[in-house]
Amino acid sequence: MTSPVLEAKGLVKLYGRVVGLDDVDLTLHPGEVLAVIGDNGAGKSTLIKCLSGALIPDKGGILVNGAEVQFKRPQDARDAGIETVYQTLAVAPALDVASNLFLAREIRRKGPLGSVLRMLDIGEMERQATDHIKRLGINTLQNIGQAVETLSGGQRQAVAVARAGAFGGKVVILDEPTAALGVRETGQVLKLVRDLREQGLGVILISHDMPNVFEVADRIQVQRLGRVAGVITPKTHTMEDAVAIMTGARKLVE
């Protein structure tokens, strides 16, 4: 197997006296979908926030391609090639698809128009945005200049995922990407997850939806009460096993 693109070792995070994470490890390889499941309070969100730079762990280390990193804010993780698709999507509804894809990463015109007048290269951004969307298998894009608020929930999700895929050089983290979506839109997002994997990116998927997780994940990390209860695969375990481990009804026996 390839060497891990992202590793977490012995992460501890306390909220006052409340234990958020207790000695949690995580390993993610390139071209792999790792699902993180767990009940409320299992530490899923805390773990993800540490990996995306939104929280600073009290103890433990994070390694990108084997090198130790310190994330102090989300931008640090982003600079390291880790993109996060938040549950809220973090898109600006009134801006168009291309502007959202390049939000805070706009491309400027070449020459004095760009360096002196700071003029944006809108044509280039639209062209690249079309490329990114196409690369994710979205075939019939009607209008890259369409405002995001005029898109359906699944299409907005697609924009957020496309942004992460376009700029996530190494890892894409998806936080409950299908929670608010219908069956058809969920299918679209799962297809995007597979596409990201095929491009060789590591994908971390946080989800409550067991059938989705079992459909798309290569490995499943089960969190319970701030600890890792076990790492299973859809081939070796059933959904019932996963739920049993998640709720503590069964201990994982290797």
Add this chain to the structure above:
Amino acid sequence: MSIEQNPLTFANGADSAPAAADELLNRPPTPGQRVHSVLHRQPALSPAIVLILACVAFGLLNSRFYRLENLSLVAQQVAVVGSLAAGQTLVILTAGIDLSIGAVMVLSSLVMSKLVFDQGVPGVFALLIGAAIAILAQAVNGLLVTRIKLPPFIVTLGTLSIFTAATLIYAKGQTITLQPGAFLLWSGNVVSIGSLHLTNGVLMMIGLYLVLGFALRYTAWGRHLYAVGDDAEASRLAGISVNRVLLSAYMVAGIAIAVAAWILVGRVGGGDPNSGLNANLESITAVVIGGTSLFGGRGVVLGSLIGAFIVQVFDNGLALAGFDPNYQVLAVGVLVIAAVSVDQWIRSVKA
């Protein structure tokens, strides 16, 4: 249904929609939907239509309205509030509001003229110092909004009083009249194009709109301003420094205020602490009539220029048609309500 049979498309996937709905989905948009869609994309269109209709109507009521002398007068009268409205647009686009904008302008104009009149400071330096005061005052507003996290309404309600009082204390009740030919009065000098008599101030205002229009449309700063006004938290997660963008909006508005202050000096011939009393609300009126949403993230600076012209055209046209001036106030009130109603309708979008 397997996933592969259902590729992601940006078209509404008719493959999975019930057949009975196809007819409705593929139905051509109704005239109402078409209008909605066009207005949604072009926020300055509805005020432009109002302005054209108003000009036609007032021209029919009194043909003197169309005379270039009269239109020149309208343009000259618009310059101060129009420039102020450009700055107000920036703040409102961030979903804020600036109630102190007129007070800052009067303070700045008074500093400019008093430095020349009392201290004999050369006009250019007085102008720069007055402009610096305006930008500094706006930095105070911006810092209170971003650092202490106070709502812009409260911050600027407070600074409205503070800056108004500072102006009156500084002026000591005096009105300053500059000598004819003073540098600061350049903004009031007339530039004639045929029988169209504009002032340098009008041209400065147009320049201000061109610069801000360019910055909002073609720079990353402009996009970030829209994004922050649209959804501040989403912008933060997307990597925008929200506080920096907000602070910059207030400070760039300070530049627009400085331009307005200079034009004001040219119009009143110096510094008058009691001038521009209604400028705060007039600038907000112009922005709102101009189609910029008070909820932020939506609107164009050109709309505010049109909005400022609409107010002035109603003022002028109703007077020429022989109406009591109070009807002008009434008409502006109706326009504000109508503009916000249209905004509510436009903002309701369907996927």
